[in-house]
Amino acid sequence: MKIALLGYGKMGKTIERLAVERGHEIVLKVDNDIDNADLQKADVAIDFSVPNAAFKNITTCFEKQIPVVSGTTGWLKKYEEAVELCKKQDAAFIYASNFSLGVNLFFELNRNLAKLMNRFKEYNVAIEEIHHTQKLDAPSGTAISLAEQIVENSDKTGWRLDEAKENEIPVTAKRIENVPGTHSILYNSEVDSIKIEHVAHSRDGFALGAVIAAEWLQHRKGIYSMKDVLGL
Numbered sequence: 538m539k540i541a542l543l544g545y546g547k548m549g550k551t552i553e554r555l556a557v558e559r560g561h562e563i564v565l566k567v568d569n570d571i572d573n574a575d576l577q578k579a580d581v582a583i584d585f586s587v588p589n590a591a592f593k594n595i596t597t598c599f600e601k602q603i604p605v606v607s608g609t610t611g612w613l614k615k616y617e618e619a620v621e622l623c624k625k626q627d628a629a630f631i632y633a634s635n636f637s638l639g640v641n642l643f644f645e646l647n648r649n650l651a652k653l654m655n656r657f658k659e660y661n662v663a664i665e666e667i668h669h670t671q672k673l674d675a676p677s678g679t680a681i682s683l684a685e686q687i688v689e690n691s692d693k694t695g696w697r698l699d700e701a702k703e704n705e706i707p708v709t710a711k712r713i714e715n716v717p718g719t720h721s722i723l724y725n726s727e728v729d730s731i732k733i734e735h736v737a738h739s740r741d742g743f744a745l746g747a748v749i750a751a752e753w754l755q756h757r758k759g760i761y762s763m764k765d766v767l768g769l
């Protein structure tokens with residue numbers, strides 16, 4: 538598979554290493570404006586760039602009919618607009634706030650736990666995420682996904698960074714040097730606590746998931762998620 542990397546930072550470089558190990562070829566690296574990039578050389582594009590570039594990168598791939606996988610976070614206010622453009626142009630798109638197998642299993646655990654805990658009002662729920670100090674967005678895209686999954690499966694009405702209002706989920710974002718990504722869900726009562734946690738040991742899980750998603754999307758059209766890729 539010939540891959541265009543949109544974003545050649547920490548994730549772009551990790552994806553390059555794992556993609557080459559799986560027999561793929563990196564034919565294009567775009568680490569700045571996409572305008573003059575020769576996307577037609579690629580079978581698929583993988584975007585791990587910056588929040589203010591993702592929408593343009595993704596929709597340029599739609600225009601050029603290159604299937605695109607994006608893991609960039611912090612641009613999701615424009616996600617629905619991207620979905621509409623993808624449908625209109627009969628293109629192919631997968632977005633995931635987190636591509637790792639472990640986090641996608643953790644998402645399933647979170648949904649089921651939220652359903653169970655909703656019956657027991659003596660527990661308060663809270664989310665904490667920890668990432669490296671270069672991260673541009675807070676809370677993380679993964680923490681937002683976790684919060685939305687709890688809202689969908691409980692009586693919670695929303696989430697808020699730091700100070701939550703009545704019936705909202707408080708989300709705390711911590712920044713500590715070199716942490717690839719840690720997410721915890723804490724259910725706390727007067728008498729005890731229940732905690733589930735996902736700890737990434739490196740960026741390899743995110744990168745491998747993105748390459749697997751690109752392999753899966755290469756010959757498809759439409760809008761998909763990691764649930765489709767992993768058959769969850």
Ligand SMILES: NC(=O)c1ccc[n+]([C@@H]2O[C@H](COP(=O)([O-])OP(=O)(O)OC[C@H]3O[C@@H](n4cnc5c(N)ncnc54)[C@H](O)[C@@H]3O)[C@@H](O)[C@H]2O)c1
Nearest residue numbers: 544545546547548568569586590608609610634635636743
């Ligand atoms: N979904 C996931 O599984 C997952 C996992 C890790 C990181 N991420 C997200 O991926 C993104 C990238 O993370 P990172 O750690 O590689 O960041 P990074 O800062 O190391 O890399 C981003 C790169 O994008 C480049 N860039 C700037 N403008 C660009 C443009 N217009 N087009 C293309 N590239 C451009 C920068 O020069 C930089 O090299 C972030 O949004 C992060 O939150 C998602």
Ligand SMILES: O=C(O)C1=N[C@H](C(=O)O)CCC1
Nearest residue numbers: 610634635672677678679718
């Ligand atoms: O390093 C990052 O930045 C990460 N971003 C994603 C997020 O915002 O959830 C996934 C974890 C790593």
